[in-house]
Amino acid sequence: MAKQFPELDDAHRSYIARQHIFFTATAAPTGRVNVSPRSTTALKLLGPNALVYLDRTGSSNETAAHLKLSDRMTIMFCAMDGPPQIMRLYGKGRIIRRGSTEYDALLESAFAGEEPGGARQMVHLDFDLVQTSCGYGVPLHGYEGERPSLDNWAANKSAEELEAYQRQKNQVSIDGFPTGLFEDA
Template sequence: MAKQFPSLTPELKDFIGRQHIFFTASATADSRINLSPKGLDALRVTGDNEVVYLDHTGSGNEAAAHLKADGRLTIMLCAFAGPPMILRLYGRGRIARKGTDEYRRHLASAFAGNEPTGARQIVILDIDLVQTSCGYGVPLHDYKAERPSLTNWADAQGEQGIADYWQKKNRVSIDGLPTGVE
């Protein structure tokens, strides 16, 4: 049975801290739904009703476009090891762009100032509903390691290569919505 909470409990915060993967979902009323897996130890709990994730450069920038236009964001985590559970965090998201004061504050407080090559922005989710469900249908998986592919790619591009890539691939969503990348 699903259970709903107005905010994160200590147990749910602990659960989030143990997960190696999470999924983000966003959309506007007229856009495609974007559902993305995230890893690389990018998610942090920053309050009872707030989480942030360090968003790495990717092939698109759909969530940024959706948050700019609509703001709705859901983050889902599943227990792939240990007792079964699915955790969904519903709320309104916003982007802290790389180079802004808000980005620097979150990078310092949530990620100890560690900024990997290719870091694009920090996504902040203001949570208005927390929901758990059983997760009985989620398979068990053994975690091996993070894939080095994205980090290796970003390192090979360098800062200027990343900036050029953003201009080419990250300025608009697949539906033509602006992402906020200048």
């Protein structure tokens, strides 16, 4: 049975700390719905109703494009090992531009000033609903570790090459919506 809560409690925070993956879901008013997997190593809880994650360069930038058009966002965790459970955080998301005062402050306070290669922006979620459910249908998976692929890819690019890639692949969504990545840059 699903249970709903207005904010995260200690048990919820403990559950999130044990997870290795989360999924973001966003949708513009028209076009495709996007669901993206992320490593929890990039996620930081900011309080009982807020979190942020460091978003790294990828093959597209759907989340940013969708959040420019509609701030609706859901983050989902699902236990792949241990006791079954699913948790969804429903709220309003926004992009924090790399190099902005807010980005720099959060990088220092939430991420100890450590910026991974290929960092592109941060995604902030203010949520007003926490929902848990059984997760009985989620298959068991064993965690083997983080993939080095993105780190290796970013390490082999100069700052100029990363920006060129982002300009080519990350400025427009697959539905043609602008992401805002280089606005006012």
